[in-house]
Amino acid sequence: MLQIKDARRVFFRGLPDEKVALDGLSLTLDRGDFAVVIGSNGAGKSTMMNAVSGALMLDKGSVHINGEDVTAMPVHARARHVARVFQDPMKGTAASMTIAENMLLAEMRQNPARLRRGLTHARREAYREHLSYLGLGLENRLDTPVSLLSGGQRQSLSLVMAVSGEPDILLLDEHTAALDPRTADLVLNATLRAVTALKLTTMMVTHNMAHALEYGNRIIMLDAGRVLLELTGEEKARATVPDLIGHFSVKSDRMLLGA
Amino acid sequence: MDILSAWIALIPVTLAQSLILSFVVLAVMLPFRILSFPDLTSEGSYPLGGCVCAVALVAGVPPLPALLLAAAAGFLAGCATAFIHLRFRIHTLLAGILITTMLYSINLRIMGKANQPVFQEAKVYDWLSGLSLNGSWTKIVLVGALALITYLALNLWFATERGTAMRAVGANSDMAEAQGINVWRATIGGIGLAGAFSAFGGGLMVQSQGFADVNMGLGVLINALAALMIGEAITGRRTVRHQLAAPFVGAVVYYQLISVCLAAGLPPGDLKIATGVFVLVMLAAPTLGFGRKGGGAPAKESFKE
Numbered sequence: 001m002l003q004i005k006d007a008r009r010v011f012f013r014g015l016p017d018e019k020v021a022l023d024g025l026s027l028t029l030d031r032g033d034f035a036v037v038i039g040s041n042g043a044g045k046s047t048m049m050n051a052v053s054g055a056l057m058l059d060k061g062s063v064h065i066n067g068e069d070v071t072a073m074p075v076h077a078r079a080r081h082v083a084r085v086f087q088d089p090m091k092g093t094a095a096s097m098t099i100a101e102n103m104l105l106a107e108m109r110q111n112p113a114r115l116r117r118g119l120t121h122a123r124r125e126a127y128r129e130h131l132s133y134l135g136l137g138l139e140n141r142l143d144t145p146v147s148l149l150s151g152g153q154r155q156s157l158s159l160v161m162a163v164s165g166e167p168d169i170l171l172l173d174e175h176t177a178a179l180d181p182r183t184a185d186l187v188l189n190a191t192l193r194a195v196t197a198l199k200l201t202t203m204m205v206t207h208n209m210a211h212a213l214e215y216g217n218r219i220i221m222l223d224a225g226r227v228l229l230e231l232t233g234e235e236k237a238r239a240t241v242p243d244l245i246g247h248f249s250v251k252s253d254r255m256l257l258g259a
Numbered sequence: 260m261d262i263l264s265a266w267i268a269l270i271p272v273t274l275a276q277s278l279i280l281s282f283v284v285l286a287v288m289l290p291f292r293i294l295s296f297p298d299l300t301s302e303g304s305y306p307l308g309g310c311v312c313a314v315a316l317v318a319g320v321p322p323l324p325a326l327l328l329a330a331a332a333g334f335l336a337g338c339a340t341a342f343i344h345l346r347f348r349i350h351t352l353l354a355g356i357l358i359t360t361m362l363y364s365i366n367l368r369i370m371g372k373a374n375q376p377v378f379q380e381a382k383v384y385d386w387l388s389g390l391s392l393n394g395s396w397t398k399i400v401l402v403g404a405l406a407l408i409t410y411l412a413l414n415l416w417f418a419t420e421r422g423t424a425m426r427a428v429g430a431n432s433d434m435a436e437a438q439g440i441n442v443w444r445a446t447i448g449g450i451g452l453a454g455a456f457s458a459f460g461g462g463l464m465v466q467s468q469g470f471a472d473v474n475m476g477l478g479v480l481i482n483a484l485a486a487l488m489i490g491e492a493i494t495g496r497r498t499v500r501h502q503l504a505a506p507f508v509g510a511v512v513y514y515q516l517i518s519v520c521l522a523a524g525l526p527p528g529d530l531k532i533a534t535g536v537f538v539l540v541m542l543a544a545p546t547l548g549f550g551r552k553g554g555g556a557p558a559k560e561s562f563k564e
Contacts, residue, residue: 053437075436075437076437076439076440076441091434092437093434094431094435095430097426101426105435106438108420108424108438108439109438109439110439112439113419113420113421113440114419115419115420115421117418117419117420118418119418
């Protein structure tokens with residue numbers, strides 16, 4: 001369960017280009033919720049994600065995960081609860097390290113590194129199995145450096161790494177935006193399978209309105225650092241792409257094209 | 260033929276020296292290649308280790324604890340560099356230069372003078388006096404064994420979870436942090452470890468040459484870098500094992516090259532330009548198309564959309 005209360009964050013405070021990124025944003029996700037977050041550029045989506053992951057500290061307000069106050073917890077400590085897939089495939093993996101080593105690193109979110117052997121035989125077998133679900137053949141390339149993988153393969157690996165260990169909160173930050181349409185579909189389908197199978201509490205940022213309507217059980221629309229609109233159940237089922245777009249204060253080309 | 264015989268006559272001495280200095284090369288490699296933290300602190304932690312070791316020996320500390328004291332001092336120096344980089348966001352190179360500069364004064368303070376002879380004191384090399392080897396060969400056997408142990412220990416370390424975490428910090432620190440790895444701890448620990456190796460090398464050198472000098476670090480960094488480049492050209496950087504072997508192989512080969520230059524009659528004053536040319540050639544080789552596969556860095560990252 002995720003609870004953001006009255007979150008406030010201002011960038012460039014006191015300067016001419018002061019920007020209020022989060023303006024008293026409050027949001028609660030129940031266990032197993034799959035929330036799709038939409039909103040125009042600068043609405044505060046990324047800032048909110050960063051505030052949840054710990055990459056950004058709030059000026060005011062609080063973040064609770066499963067009832068625990070994590071507001072002041074640094075990224076590496078919060079990793080026990082939160083896993084994240086970024087838009088940029090380069091960000092989520094260590095390029096110079098092998099696939100197996102990256103999988104091992106993902107394990108460290110739940111179990112901090114200790115002075116014991118890393119890649120044991122048992123672990124390699126487990127990674128082989130987890131990777132085989134992707135159907136990309138990565139399970140046979142455990143010792144390949146990640147730098148040799150394509151963007152789609154890397155993003156798929158990031159996804160497997162993120163869902164391994166069943167994080168309390170899964171953050172997907174436009175994680176298919178940098179991929180070609182076919183690969184994007186592949187990664188998105190893998191995401192849905194994992195999220196559904198593991199019942200992960202998920203927040204997915206997207207600019208694709210069709211995806212927002214099709215996936216998840218909630219739509220959360222941000223504007224100027226607050227929640228502008230929240231659709232669940234019936235309301236979500238009835239909503240259409242033009243409905244959603246109608247709520248955007250700034251209509252960028254990308255959103256229209258995405259629809 | 261004169262050159263050849265002169266060179267062969269020099270081999271025991273240069274081999275012993277190069278094995279000692281391989282610890283400094285290791286201290287340059289770890290931050291640079293494993294932690295992506297280009298660091299110049301070794302230039303200061305090497306004489307620091309030497310000074311601490313010399314003072315400890317004179318104070319009656321046995322040779323091995325004196326070496327360990329030196330390593331501990333180097334560890335602190337490395338930690339200081341890492342800390343000022345992390346905390347004050349000072350560029351790694353600048354942080355290393357600052358610490359190295361300050362260490363010069365500290366080294367002078369530690370010794371109380373610019374030069375400290377330790378000819379009379381016991382040395383680690385005395386342990387092997389029972390083998391009745393020639394002086395240089397004693398050093399080669401002892402330091403060679405230490406280097407081998409260090410190489411094997413580091414291989415084991417980087418195969419552990421913590422070692423993998425440390426590598427991840429160098430490979431992608433944001434990603435490492437998001438996987439629950441404490442980037443501060445790994446960086447400070449890793450740079451500290453490098454400082455310890457450099458100072459350990461300084462201590463070994465002082466016990467080998469019989470004196471410590473505040474200026475003994477002068478130029479050690481560029482020599483280490485040259486050795487590392489040569490080592491990487493030979494071993495490649497494909498796996499951690501290859502990467503870890505590079506400093507040791509490189510140190511031995513590099514100092515033999517220098518030795519050949521000296522045997523050929525190159526004035527010592529010209530060695531710096533020779534070193535510079537070695538480094539340049541090693542760095543430039545891949546761009547000229549005859550670099551070994553996996554050795555050195557490609558001139559340009561392969562093009563990606």
